[in-house]
Amino acid sequence: MTSRIASNEAENKELMHSVFGARILVVDDMALMRQMIGMCLSRGGYTDVLFANDGDEALKMVESEAPDILVLDLNMPRVSGYEVCRTLRGDPRHEDLPILVQSASETPEERVEVFAVGATDFVSKPINQPELLARVRMHLENRLLINSLSNFRERMQSELVMARDMQQSLLPEPAMIGEVEQKSRMKVESFYRASFELGGDLWGCWPLPGDRLGLFVLDIAGHGVSAALNTFRVHATMARFTRARVDPARFLTELNAVLAPSFPLGQFATMFYAVVNHKTGHMVYSGAGAPKPMVVSKRGVRLLDSTGVPVGIIKKPDYFNIEDKLEPDESLFCYSDVLIEAPLPDGSMLGEDGFIGWVEEEAQKPDRKRLVSRLLHRFFETQPTSLPDDLTAVAIHPNRKGAS
Amino acid sequence: MDYQIKNDGGSAQVVFSGDITFSENVSFRQLLKDISQQDVSNCEFDLSGVDMVDSAGLGMFLIAREQAETSGWKLTVSGAQGHVASMLKLTKLSDLLDG
Numbered sequence: 364m365t366s367r368i369a370s371n372e373a374e375n376k377e378l379m380h381s382v383f384g385a386r387i388l389v390v391d392d393m394a395l396m397r398q399m400i401g402m403c404l405s406r407g408g409y410t411d412v413l414f415a416n417d418g419d420e421a422l423k424m425v426e427s428e429a430p431d432i433l434v435l436d437l438n439m440p441r442v443s444g445y446e447v448c449r450t451l452r453g454d455p456r457h458e459d460l461p462i463l464v465q466s467a468s469e470t471p472e473e474r475v476e477v478f479a480v481g482a483t484d485f486v487s488k489p490i491n492q493p494e495l496l497a498r499v500r501m502h503l504e505n506r507l508l509i510n511s512l513s514n515f516r517e518r519m520q521s522e523l524v525m526a527r528d529m530q531q532s533l534l535p536e537p538a539m540i541g542e543v544e545q546k547s548r549m550k551v552e553s554f555y556r557a558s559f560e561l562g563g564d565l566w567g568c569w570p571l572p573g574d575r576l577g578l579f580v581l582d583i584a585g586h587g588v589s590a591a592l593n594t595f596r597v598h599a600t601m602a603r604f605t606r607a608r609v610d611p612a613r614f615l616t617e618l619n620a621v622l623a624p625s626f627p628l629g630q631f632a633t634m635f636y637a638v639v640n641h642k643t644g645h646m647v648y649s650g651a652g653a654p655k656p657m658v659v660s661k662r663g664v665r666l667l668d669s670t671g672v673p674v675g676i677i678k679k680p681d682y683f684n685i686e687d688k689l690e691p692d693e694s695l696f697c698y699s700d701v702l703i704e705a706p707l708p709d710g711s712m713l714g715e716d717g718f719i720g721w722v723e724e725e726a727q728k729p730d731r732k733r734l735v736s737r738l739l740h741r742f743f744e745t746q747p748t749s750l751p752d753d754l755t756a757v758a759i760h761p762n763r764k765g766a767s
Numbered sequence: 768m769d770y771q772i773k774n775d776g777g778s779a780q781v782v783f784s785g786d787i788t789f790s791e792n793v794s795f796r797q798l799l800k801d802i803s804q805q806d807v808s809n810c811e812f813d814l815s816g817v818d819m820v821d822s823a824g825l826g827m828f829l830i831a832r833e834q835a836e837t838s839g840w841k842l843t844v845s846g847a848q849g850h851v852a853s854m855l856k857l858t859k860l861s862d863l864l865d866g
Contacts, residue, residue, distance in 0.1 A: 584822040585789050628833050629826035633858065652858035672859045673822075676829060680859075704821055704850075712819060714850060752789070752821065 418442025452481035562753035563590025611649035626675035784816035787824035815846030
C-alpha cells in the first residue's frame with residue numbers, strides 16, 4: 364500500500380516535471396500581448412516558451428520546434444488563427460496538438476467557428492492570468508497522460524502479439540500433422556482461434572507405435588492471459604509423458620497428478636484424449652469433461668462419452684478407458700464448447716442437440732474432409748467478429764471412398 | 768447473472784437467474800463474500816433459473832465449495848436443468864459439489 368502511494372507520488376512528480384518542461388508556442392501579432400502571455404507563463408513555472416508573430420510563422424515553427432501546445436490569437440494579418448487551426452487539423456501528425464485560442468471579440472457564432480475549425484479550448488481577452496495557466500496546464504496534462512497511455516497500449520499490444528506467436532507454436536506443427544497424415548493415411552482437419560490475443564484452448568496429435576495415432580483437445584477454464592499461461596504449463600507437462608501416450612486414462616491421470624497441486628483454485632482443463640488404430644479402426648479414449656466428441660458418417664452422429672472430472676481439480680479423478688471402433692466411413696470430430704454455448708443472433712444458444720443437427724446435415728454433403736470448415740463457416744455467420752470464448756475444432760477423416 | 772439471497776436463520780438459499788459465465792467473476796466473488804458475512808451453516812444454490820454455465824462458471828462453483836469447506840458451511844446445488852445439468856454431469860462436478 365505504502366509503496367503504491369509512493370509510486371503514485373513519484374508518477375505525479377514526473378508528470379508535473381514534464382508539464383512545466385513542455386514547449387509552449389505563443390502566437391500573436393501584437394508584441395505587447397506576446398510579452399504579457401510569456402510573462403504569465405514563465406511566472407507560472409513554464410521554462411520553454413517560444414513566440415511567433417503571425418500564423419505563417421506559427422505553422423513553420425510547429426514543424427521546426429515541435430511545440431506541445433499552442434496559445435493562438437485569432438485575428439492576425441496574412442494567415443489568421445482560423446487558418447492555422449484548419450491547416451494543423453488537416454495534418455494527421457498534428458491532429459492531437461492542443462490549441463488554446465485567445466480572442467477579444469467573443470460572440471456565440473465565433474465560439475462555434477473556433478471549435479469547428481479544430482481549436483481545443485478558448486480563453487477570452489483580456490487574458491485572465493490564472494485562467495490561462497489553469498487551461499494550459501489541463502491540456503498539457505491531458506496530452507501527456509494520453510501519450511503515456513497510448514505508449515503503454517502499444518507496448519502491451521506488441522507483447523501480446525509476441526505471446527500469441529509463442530502460443531501458436533504450442534499447436535502441432537504442419538510437419539507433425541503431415542507425419543500423422545502420412546502414417547495413418549487419414550486427413551487431419553483443424554481450426555483454432557483465441558477470443559482474445561491469447562487463449563486457453565489447445566489440441567495436439569502425434570503418431571504412436573503399432574499403427575496408432577493420439578489426438579487430444581483441451582480447454583482451460585476462462586480465457587485470456589491466465590488461461591494462456593496455463594496452456595504453456597500443460598503443454599510442457601504433457602511433453603514429459605511420452606510413455607503414457609498409448610494409454611488415454613493413464614495419460615490423463617499422470618497429467619492430473621502434476622497439475623492438480625499447481626493449478627489455482629477454480630482453474631482446470633476439460634480434456635479428451637483418444638488413441639486410434641488407423642488400420643483396424645480400434646479406438647481407446649478417456650474423457651475429462653470435454654464436450655462430447657462426435658463420430659460422424661452419412662448414417663448420422665454418435666456421441667462419445669467424455670464424462671470425467673476436469674484435469675487439475677482433485678487428487679484422484681479415476682479416469683477410465685472406453686473402447687470403440689471407427690468404421691471405415693467414420694470421422695472423429697472434437698470441438699470446444701463455444702460452438703454450442705455462444706449466443707446466436709436471437710440470444711438463444713445452439714446447444715449440443717442443435718449442433719448435432721448441423722453436423723448431421725453437413726455430413727450428408729460430399730467432401731467430408733471439409734466438414735470442420737463448413738461447420739465453422741456456418742457458425743461464423745451467426746457470430747459477430749469477436750467470440751465470447753476460444754474456439755478449437757479438430758477432425759480426423761478416413762481417406763476411404765465412403766467418406767469422400 | 769442475477770441472484771437473490773434468502774437467509775432463513777442459519778440456512779441460506781441463493782436463487783440464481785441468467786447465465787453464469789466468465790464475465791460474472793466479480794459479482795460471484797461478491798456473492799461469496801456476502802454469504803460468508805452472514806452466519807450460515809448450510810447454503811443451497813438454486814440453479815433452476817439458470818440457462819447456461821460455461822467452464823469459468825463451473826470454476827466459480829469450485830471456489831464456492833472451497834470457501835464453504837474453509838468457513839465451515841455446507842454447500843448444496845439444486846435445480847440444475849438443461850445445459851447446466853449436462854455440464855455438471857459431464858464434468859462430474861454434480862458429485863463433487865454434493866459430496
